[in-house]
Amino acid sequence: PTKSPVPIPVRVGLLSPHGDHLSSKLGTRMASEHVLVLTEAEQTFTLTEVATQPVVSALRGFSAPVTLRRPNGTPNDLYVLLSADADLFNRWEAGQILARDLILSRASGAPDETGEARFAAALGKSLADETADHAFRALVLNLPSESDLALLAPAPVDPAALRDAREALRSRVSAHLGEMLRTLHMTLQSADEFSPDGEQAGRRALRNMALDLIVALPSADATARAKGHFKGSGNMTDQMGGLSALSQIGGATFDEALAEFYAKWKEEPLVIDKWFSIQARCPAPDTLGRVLGLTAHPDFDIRNPNRLRSLVQGFSIGNPALFHDPSGAGYRFLADQILAVDGVNPSVAARLVEPLSGWARYLPGLSSLMRAELDRIANANSLSKNVTEIVTRAIGG
Numbered sequence: 319p320t321k322s323p324v325p326i327p328v329r330v331g332l333l334s335p336h337g338d339h340l341s342s343k344l345g346t347r348m349a350s351e352h353v354l355v356l357t358e359a360e361q362t363f364t365l366t367e368v369a370t371q372p373v374v375s376a377l378r379g380f381s382a383p384v385t386l387r388r389p390n391g392t393p394n395d396l397y398v399l400l401s402a403d404a405d406l407f408n409r410w411e412a413g414q415i416l417a418r419d420l421i422l423s424r425a426s427g428a429p430d431e432t433g434e435a436r437f438a439a440a441l442g443k444s445l446a447d448e449t450a451d452h453a454f455r456a457l458v459l460n461l462p463s464e465s466d467l468a469l470l471a472p473a474p475v476d477p478a479a480l481r482d483a484r485e486a487l488r489s490r491v492s493a494h495l496g497e498m499l500r501t502l503h504m505t506l507q508s509a510d511e512f513s514p515d516g517e518q519a520g521r522r523a524l525r526n527m528a529l530d531l532i533v534a535l536p537s538a539d540a541t542a543r544a545k546g547h548f549k550g551s552g553n554m555t556d557q558m559g560g561l562s563a564l565s566q567i568g569g570a571t572f573d574e575a576l577a578e579f580y581a582k583w584k585e586e587p588l589v590i591d592k593w594f595s596i597q598a599r600c601p602a603p604d605t606l607g608r609v610l611g612l613t614a615h616p617d618f619d620i621r622n623p624n625r626l627r628s629l630v631q632g633f634s635i636g637n638p639a640l641f642h643d644p645s646g647a648g649y650r651f652l653a654d655q656i657l658a659v660d661g662v663n664p665s666v667a668a669r670l671v672e673p674l675s676g677w678a679r680y681l682p683g684l685s686s687l688m689r690a691e692l693d694r695i696a697n698a699n700s701l702s703k704n705v706t707e708i709v710t711r712a713i714g715g
Contacts, residue, residue, distance in 0.1 A: 326356040328441040329381035332365070332372035335394075337402030337443070343367040353381065373398045378405040393419070396435050400458075401443035409444060410458050416440075417461045417487060422471055424483035433489055438494035445498060452506070452520030456527040461487060464638045473679040481601075481639035485534070492534040503543065512553045519555075528557030533563045541567055548575050554589055557582075557598070564637035566601045572600075590617055591628040598632030605640050606647055609633050613655075620659050623666050630655045634673040642680065643674060647676065653691040656705065657698055664702035671695070671705065675712035689713070 331351040332340040342365035344352045354363045373395040377386055388395075399412035416437050423430050444450070444458050462470075467480050492499065506525040510518070529547055533540045544567060548560025561579055564572040576597065583589040594617075598609050610631055612618055619625055634641045634652045641648035652673060660667040677688035695701070696709045 323357060323359050326382045326384060328354045328356065328376055329378040330354060331375045331378055331404065332368060333375060333398055333402060334370050335373065335398060337398055339404065340369055340372055342372075351378065365417075375399060375403050375405055375408050375561075378408060380407070390438075393433065393640065395440060397440045400437075401440040406450060406454050410454070413437075413441065413444070413458050414462055418467065418470060421462070421467055421480065421483045423488055424486055425467075425471065425476065425479040429483075431484070434490045435494070437487070438491045439524060442495050442498060445495065445502075451516075452524040453516065454520075456520065456523035457528045458525075459491075459531060465635055468638060468676075468679075474685070476681055477638045477642040477684075481593050488531060488534040492531045495531070496535070499528045499532050500543075503532065503547075507550075509552075522553075522555050522559070526556065529559060529563045532567075533566050536567065541571060545571055545575070548578075553604045554583065558592060561596055565596055567603075568600065568602045584617070588624070591624050594618070594625060595628040595632035599631050599636040601637070601640070604641075605633070605637065606643070606651060610651065612669045615677070620655075622661050623663065626655075626666060626670075628669060631673075634670070642681050642684055644683060645682075646691075649687050649691040656695055660698075660702050660705050661700070664704040667702065668704040668708045671712060675708070677712070 329351060329352075332342055334340055339350055341348055342348050342352070344354075344363065348367065352365065354361075377384070393416065396412040396416050399408055400416060401409075403409040403412065416433075420430055420433050420437055423433075440460065445455055447455075451459075453558055461484060464477065464480055464484060467484065468475050468477060471480060503525055506521050506528070508518070508521060529544060533544055544560055544563035548557060548564060551557035551560055557579060561572075561575055564575050576593070580590070580593055583593065594612060594615075597612060598605070600608065602608075609629060613620075617625070618629065630652065634648065641652070645646070652670065655669050656670045659670065671692075674688050674692055677685045677692065679685075680688065692709055692713050694704065696713060701709075
């Protein structure tokens with residue numbers, strides 16, 4: 319009942335407002351980094367001989383498994399950390415926090431265009447850091463997902479506004495870093511024989527991520543580049559990167575690529591799972607119709623959990639804005655799939671309920687439709703214990 323302090327080591331470094339690394343003195347030790355060991359409920363540490371007003375980079379190297387609270391009014395510090403922090407996790411986390419706040423601000427009707435421009439500029443500095451490996455730079459370019467944003471957004475959640483706000487930030491980054499992204503996409507292309515090693519995997523990840531941002535601004539060049547990427551790929555990962563980019567563009571070019579991909583990989587079940595998933599996540603307005611059609615595809619089997627998750631969860635979790643369409647069609651589709659699979663695999667059916675379980679956090683029009691589908695599932699005949707338990711809990715909030 320009485321909690322006592324335990325030792326918490328906090329490794330800290332300092333940066334200047336321009337991103338230069340600063341030395342400081344703690345006691346008699348002058349260094350660019352210090353470990354501050356907290357042993358009391360409250361403690362103060364004073365670093366001296368600091369050349370300029372610093373930006374603090376704390377918890378470097380995962381020095382302690384704790385939650386860090388930053389003072390209000392410190393977004394300027396986050397821009398510095400994103401652009402120049404030597405600790406790559408701190409750099410990535412600063413980018414995620416900034417992107418999250420900028421997207422949520424725009425989704426709420428208060429866009430911060432100056433902040434978005436600063437974010438894109440800081441991201442460019444991080445991307446230009448040749449000391450960071452390719453895999454990290456691919457990660458730092460990836461914005462928080464719509465599903466994660468929905469968990470962080472204040473209620474009532476508007477999934478369409480979140481998608482629009484996220485796409486606006488992607489477009490801003492694409493416009494600001496366009497030349498750099500096109501250069502990366504060109505120079506990272508490799509004719510080497512495929513290898514799963516970290517270096518090659520990182521190059522592939524960064525090249526695919528660069529393409530993902532390039533197509534955020536529709537143009538003939540972006541379409542041609544995505545098509546060339548897909549056609550010229552010598553391995554499945556790169557081909558998936560091209561296919562994913564084409565899914566954002568849509569149209570006949572995407573459909574042709576889908577047919578080509580399927581013909582090449584149809585004997586590889588795990589790859590075809592990805593083929594189903596990428597269609598379920600497509601942002602085109604007619605995606606639900608496509609998904610419904612795929613439930614009748616010869617390779618779709620409701621008894622195959624991987625295939626079911628690829629298509630059904632690919633849409634309900636991976637495509638929030640369309641799943642939460644105001645018509646409620648996405649909710650009806652998911653409820654139908656839950657009821658259909660419950661007689662075959664109750665445990666998988668129970669896991670499919672998750673996207674409906676947060677119904678109370680959404681806009682009133684959406685939440686009532688979600689709740690109605692939960693009620694329909696709960697009132698179905700011969701419902702399994704697995705689904706009954708999850709649905710009853712969800713209805714209870």
